[in-house]
Amino acid sequence: MDLVLAKGKEKLSLALEDGRIMAVLMPAVAQGDCDEEKEMRRSLEQPIGSPRLRELVAPGKTVAIVTSDITRPCPSRKMLPPVLDELAAGGVRKEDICIVFALGSHRKHTWEEMESLVGPDILREYRCIDSDADDCVEVGVTSRGTPVEIHRPVVEADIRVCLGNIEYHYFAGYSGGAKALFPGVSTPRSIQANHRMMVEDGAVTGKIEGNPVRADIEEVHGFLPIDFIFNVVLGPGKQILKAVAGHYVEAHRAGCAFLDSLYKFPLERPADIVVVSAGGYPKDINMYQAQKALDNARFAVREGGCIILVASCPEHYGSATFERWICNAVSPEKIIEDIARKFELGGHKAAAIALALRKARVFVVSDMDEDVARSLFFEPMDSIEGALQEAVAQCGEDARILVMPMGGSTLPVITA
Known part of the structure; x- marks a missing residue:
């Protein structure tokens, strides 16, 4: 079987x-199965659990549209035009709309990156800004003690609209929904307080009910209403397969089911x-992002098996705190012990990698410097074939091989 795996913006072949192949976990979706424009407008015309967006606004109302940053595959450039059309139909002026990129704990954008996210016309005609942790307002404290601090322009807007793509998240269960608002446009203090629950039971990928992290996130609506969401589910080629719009919980759950x-x-x-x-760029822009694929692969590999991670990671670590945790670590096991004793945002990614290393040997095919890869306790390889040769030497010639071309979006579940 000839397979293709993405690494950054290039494609690697694997025969x-x-x-020898146990399974290839790829959704049975052909390119172009969905008319993207038609599907997006359908969802906006038929929102779930909510009136149409045009009916929620009025002339003179200010609107904050929160959308994803450059590290996410959310197709904001495609999603914004139909949303802006809805707002215009409701009488909202361009000057009363602010488009906010949800940075979370990530770096700020360059102008060129903003333009790639929304297109030159929208960037020129609308106010587009990065969220700013230094300009946030505390709007409340959740029942779990998380201070909810949100970017001031979003708090001060009359209407809040959250855009995003729905995929699996390794401790919030799923991305999308309220997550764009919180922790998307929040502060490190708030994010850390929410993410500390990643070590609790129920904080796992693909789980919503009983997930403490997701429950904490969705309490934000009680302090700062989310008026409307617009989420999409993407296919293997990052094409839009499904769009959901409307209520921040009801529409989101419909997207998760799809x-x-x-x-x-x-x-x-x-x-x-x-x-x-x-999954290629931008999911493997750095190890902070690519780790999600490793975490999903962890659910599919046996104890003592091997994982071969294909991820470009030209920005290497992607977080100064994450880098510090990795570079100061004496062993993966010590990372797990330390994060359990004292949680720190950034360190949680190191702990997640350590959990995978506890279960399996990890080879990496990337564009990282070898010393960076080794600092992560990975074994750097020049090719997938070379990594496979090493893995087979450990696991045996009759080793069962599973391939996950879209690891960050694919969730294996062992049923036995």
Whole structure:
């Protein structure tokens, strides 16, 4: 079988004998299955649990549209035009609209990156800004003690609209929904307080009910209403397959159910070797992002098996705190012990990687410097074929191989 795996903006080929492949976890979706424009406008015309957006606004009302930053695959450039049309139909002026990029704990954008996210026309005609942790307002404290601090322009807007794409999240269950607002446009203090619950039972990928992180996130609506969401589910080629709009919970759950129908894969047994790609740019812009694919692969590999991670990571670590945790670590096990004793945002990514290393040997095919890869306790390889040779040497010639070309979006579930 000839397979293609994305690394950054390039495609790597991998040939495997059919008899050696346990499974290839790819959604059965053909390119172009969905008319993207038609699907987006359909969802906006038929919102779930909410009136149409044009009916929620009025002339003179100010609107904050919160959308994803450059590290996310959310197609803001496609999603914004129909949303802006809805707002115009409701009488909202361009000068009363602010488009806010949800940075979370990520770096600020360059002008060129903003232009790539929304297009030159929208960037020129509308106010587009990065969220700013130094200009936030505390709007409340959740029942779990999380201070909710939100970017001031979003707080001061009359109407808040959240855009995003729905995919699996390794401790919030799923992305999308209220997550754009909180922790998307929040402060490190708030994010850390929310993310500290990642070590609690229920804080796992693909889980909503009983997930303390997701429940904490959605309490934000009680302090600062989310008036409307517009989320999409993407296909293997990052094309829009499904759009949901409306209520911040009801529409989001409909999107999650659709995602599960495509990307959740039951497996009778774990694999000996998992070959996983983060999905290419921008999901593998740095290890802070690519780690999500490694985490999903962890659910598919047996104890003592091997994971081959394909991720470009030209920006290497992607977070100064994450880098400090990795570079100061004496072992993966010590990272897990330290994060349990004292949680720190950024360190949580190091702990998640350590959990994968606790279960399996990890080879990486990337554009990182070798010393960076080794600092992560990975074994750097020049090619997937070379990594496979090493993995087979450990696991045996009859090793069962599982391939995950869209590792950040694909959730294997062992049913046995």
